Amino acid sequence: MAQFLSDGISIAYDVHGEGRPILLIHGFGSTGKVNWVDTGWVKTLTDAGYQAITMDNRGHGDSRKLYDTKLYFAHQMARDALNLLDHLGLSEAAVMGYSMGARITAFLALNHPDRVSCAIMGGMGGNLMSGLEDSEEIISALTADSLDQVKSKIGRMFRIFADHNGADRAALAACMVTSREPMPAEDVSRITVPVLVAVGEEDEMAGPADALADLLPNGEAFTIPRRDHMRATGDPQFKRAALAFLEQHK
Template sequence: MPSFTSEQLTLSYEVVGHGRPVLCIHGFASSGKVNWIDTGWVQHLTDAGYQAVVLDNRGHGQSDKPHDPELYTPQAMARDAVNLLDHLEHDSAVLLGYSMGARIAAFAAFADPERVSCAIFGGMGMNLVNGLSDGGDIIAGLLAPSLDGLTNPTARQFRIFADHTKSDRQALAACMETSRSPMARADVRRIDRPVLVAVGADDEMAGPPDALATLLPKGEALVIPRRDHMRATGDPKFKAAALEFIGRHLRDDADL
């Protein structure tokens, strides 16, 4: 994979296809390949005439994996996304984020709205504002010697996923400490770009999509039927709704 430097870290990325860029930002303990390539998203985007830009977040995939929690704030990770757009000389892009990636997309859209054509917050509803309370359990699960004795279901789920992706579990634990910082309601209300909030009907981690979409000045909500947090990522209905949303808002931009 090619790489670039962002705030003294070497981060990996992939560019596939041509056309308007869609920057794909993956979730916690995942990678660009697992979240976007293996689920068919990249093929889906390129078939529709877009360029898929797939980032491995710091601490993940083939990117550098520091163990300092202070390097994993959502603000810092949002700067990585914008720095990648700079590196590729893109004035703006669609931001497609899932879970932690949606939080990163939200902070990027707040800090640098002129770089964002529109955004999709997948797997992230009102808990963008409310925060999440299971971070300590997940950290303990990541740092435990083995799965034996791990009874918290969320901790077990993330530990199994981290082992499956052969992740640096100490880097993930550092990331979990700070990457889940909530966004203030007032800041959410200042994101003036069109945003699709897409959450699985059985997702117990994201929080309600309607409530977040209502806070966003140009928010729309999508409930993905019969999907939980892990299984919504590659859902065909999610992909179809995302492509319709992107196409509609990019056309609106072109008409201005």
């Protein structure tokens, strides 16, 4: 992957195809490849005539690993996304994020609406406005000496995902402490760009899609049938809804 410096932190990225740019921001514990290439999103978007830009968030994938919890707030990671647009010479782009990536997308759209033509927030609903109660559970699972010591369902899910991706679990544990930065409802209502909120029907982590979409001046909700948080990522119906939304907001 190519690299650039964002506020002194090395961030890895890839550019796929040509056409209207769309920046893809992955979820916690994932990478640009795992979240967007392996699930078929990059092929779907490039086949539709888009230039898909993937990046590894700080602490993830090929980007620099950080162990200071104060460096993982979502608004800071949104600056990495903004700096990547600057690095690539893009005045604006469509932006799509999943889970933590959707939270990052929200801060980017709030603070720099002139750079975001439209946004897709997948795996993130009403919990954008609130913290989640399982952060300590996930941190404990990531820092445990072995998977055998992890007993909770949510902890095991994240530990297995991190190990499968060969992630730096210490960096992820630091990220989990602060990356779930809530956005107050009054700030959500200030996001004026068109936003598609897509949440799995069985997703217990994101919160309802309508709870977020109804606060957004130009928000619309899409429920991904029969999908939970992990299985919704590459869902074909999600892709079709996203492509239709992008076409609508050219």
